Amino acid sequence: MRTIPNARFWTRYDEVVINDLHGAVAARLKGVGQRYTTGREVLIRALAEAPRPLTAAELVAAEPRLSQSTTYRNLALLEQAGVVRTVTGTDEYTRFELAEELTGRHHHHLVCLSCGTVEDFDAPRRVEQGLADAIARLSSGTGFRAEGHRLDVLGTCAACAG
Amino acid sequence: MRTIPNARFWTRYDEVVINDLHGAVAARLKGVGQRYTTGREVLIRALAEAPRPLTAAELVAAEPRLSQSTTYRNLALLEQAGVVRTVTGTDEYTRFELAEELTGRHHHHLVCLSCGTVEDFDAPRRVEQGLADAIARLSSGTGFRAEGHRLDVLGTCAACAG
DNA sequence: ATTTATGCAAATCGTTTGCAAACCT
DNA sequence: AGGTTTGCAAACGATTTGCATAAAT
Numbered sequence: 235m236r237t238i239p240n241a242r243f244w245t246r247y248d249e250v251v252i253n254d255l256h257g258a259v260a261a262r263l264k265g266v267g268q269r270y271t272t273g274r275e276v277l278i279r280a281l282a283e284a285p286r287p288l289t290a291a292e293l294v295a296a297e298p299r300l301s302q303s304t305t306y307r308n309l310a311l312l313e314q315a316g317v318v319r320t321v322t323g324t325d326e327y328t329r330f331e332l333a334e335e336l337t338g339r340h341h342h343h344l345v346c347l348s349c350g351t352v353e354d355f356d357a358p359r360r361v362e363q364g365l366a367d368a369i370a371r372l373s374s375g376t377g378f379r380a381e382g383h384r385l386d387v388l389g390t391c392a393a394c395a396g
Numbered sequence: 397m398r399t400i401p402n403a404r405f406w407t408r409y410d411e412v413v414i415n416d417l418h419g420a421v422a423a424r425l426k427g428v429g430q431r432y433t434t435g436r437e438v439l440i441r442a443l444a445e446a447p448r449p450l451t452a453a454e455l456v457a458a459e460p461r462l463s464q465s466t467t468y469r470n471l472a473l474l475e476q477a478g479v480v481r482t483v484t485g486t487d488e489y490t491r492f493e494l495a496e497e498l499t500g501r502h503h504h505h506l507v508c509l510s511c512g513t514v515e516d517f518d519a520p521r522r523v524e525q526g527l528a529d530a531i532a533r534l535s536s537g538t539g540f541r542a543e544g545h546r547l548d549v550l551g552t553c554a555a556c557a558g
Numbered sequence: 559a560t561t562t563a564t565g566c567a568a569a570t571c572g573t574t575t576g577c578a579a580a581c582c583t
Numbered sequence: 584a585g586g587t588t589t590g591c592a593a594a595c596g597a598t599t600t601g602c603a604t605a606a607a608t
Contacts, residue, residue, distance in 0.1 A: 269607070271563065290598080301565050306598060308563090322484040326573095326597070344540045355538065357530055364526045368519055369549055376517065377554030378506045386546045387531055392539030431582075433588065452573080463590050468573060470588095488572070488598090 247282055247337060255282060258336050262315045274308050276300060278317070278332070287321040287329035287343070287352045324388070325350030342384070346391035357385060409444055409499060417444060420498050424477045436470050438462060440479070440494070449483040449491035449505070449514045486550070487512030504546070508553035519547060 247255065259278050260270040280297050281288065290309065294300050309330050312318040317336060321329040323345045329352055334340050340362070344353040357365075369380045409417065421440055422432040442459050443450065452471065456462050471492050474480040479498060483491040485507045491514055496502050502524070506515040519527075531542045 269562075271607080273564075303566075303599080304564050307600090310599090328597085344534075344538070344542075346540075347543065353538075353540070355534065355540075358526075358533075361523075361526045361530045364520075364523045365547070368523045371520075372506075372517065372549065373551075376506065376515075377557065378508075378515070378517075378549070378551055379557050380506075380549050380551040381509065382550045384548050384550065385527070387534065387540070387542050388544045388546065389535075389540055389542040395539065395541050431587075433582085435589075465574080465591075466589055469575090472574090490572085 247339075255332075255336060259312075259315075259317050262317050262336075263312075266315045268311060268315065273300065273304060274312065277305065277308055277312070281318065281330060281332050284331075286354055287323075287331040289327040289329050291327065293330070321352055323350045323352045343386045344391065345386050345388050346394055347388055348390055348394035351391060351393075353391065355387070409501075417494070417498060421474075421477075421479050424479050424498075425474075428477045430473060430477065435462065435466055436474065439467065439470050439474070443480065443492060443494050446493075448516055449485075449493040451489040451491050453489065455492070483514055485512045485514045505548045506553065507548050507550050508556055509550055510552055510556035513553060513555075515553065517549070 256270070256275065256278065259274075263270050263274070276297050276299055277293065280293055280300075284292075284296075288296070290302070290305055293309075294302050294305050309318055313320060313330075316333055318330050319333045321331055321343060323329060323343075324347055327350070341354045341356050344355050346352075365383055365385070369383055372378065373380050418432070418437065418440065421436075425432050425436070438459050438461055439455065442455055442462075446454075446458075450458070452464070452467055455471075456464050456467050471480055475482060475492075478495055480492050481495045483493055483505060485491060485505075486509055489512070503516045503518050506517050508514075527545055527547070531545055534540065535542050
């Protein structure tokens, strides 16, 4: 999954968003007393260009400049800084994507039960509204303080369905 | 199939459901050419009595009769037989619960971002209906064949909130 | 110059597996 | 008996970490 000539195919976020993105990442890192190094920028760029959450191995494979240990270290750091979010599929790999607070795009995931890949998808506004309402009401009953939700649709991806 | 002295505190499913449960598990195992051994029954009982998904370590700790390797082996086997389902929280442990097909109780999870524990909760019918509709419509668009969904509410549990 | 980040290789730890003994039918 | 299941201990593999070097301020 290297950088492809025709980048537009892979790009999830337009130029403006991307430009803001690096500034926002730098700001968040500075807020936690961390630098926005070249290696970290490479990582963020790879995540921003991917059409779906990626595993650490995919990131390393996509960007020869990234070493395994530093990739894991920076992913953990970026997660703590609120820049990156981890995504769990059905296989043994942790996947990573940009935090919604940065992209401004709330979305959910299609998880393939066969191969484990995770694709993005958007739920209808009506569904999101219903979820938000239910979750808001939830807190009062259980003592659980809700901060967000994740909705995964499990099934078989187009590639595996054949 | 005896009843445990103070079972009520922990029991999620009433006697009738539990009794059917063991028969259903046995049937499913037989369907995959496997036996319903004593050890597997202990495992199922522990899962049925727990008020939330448990980790393998919790299961072993709860039941001295269970050895670690057999527990993992049987959990994997029971999952393949459609008896057990794995649940992913935010920590490094895989959790296990009875499959909804067996319990007949569709539910979702409250995942604590602080300590990682997972509690069960039921979404309002209206939300479930909205999800079902959205997912049904989804398949046509993407080539992804949906088979189910999982909805987790992320936040802070009562214990961690203090 | 001093602090922070990186890469390599070794360590970690939840989970899996090989093998001999115990179990079921 | 003949095949399956179990428990122990060793192996596995994704992720983490120690340490010496490179980069950033």
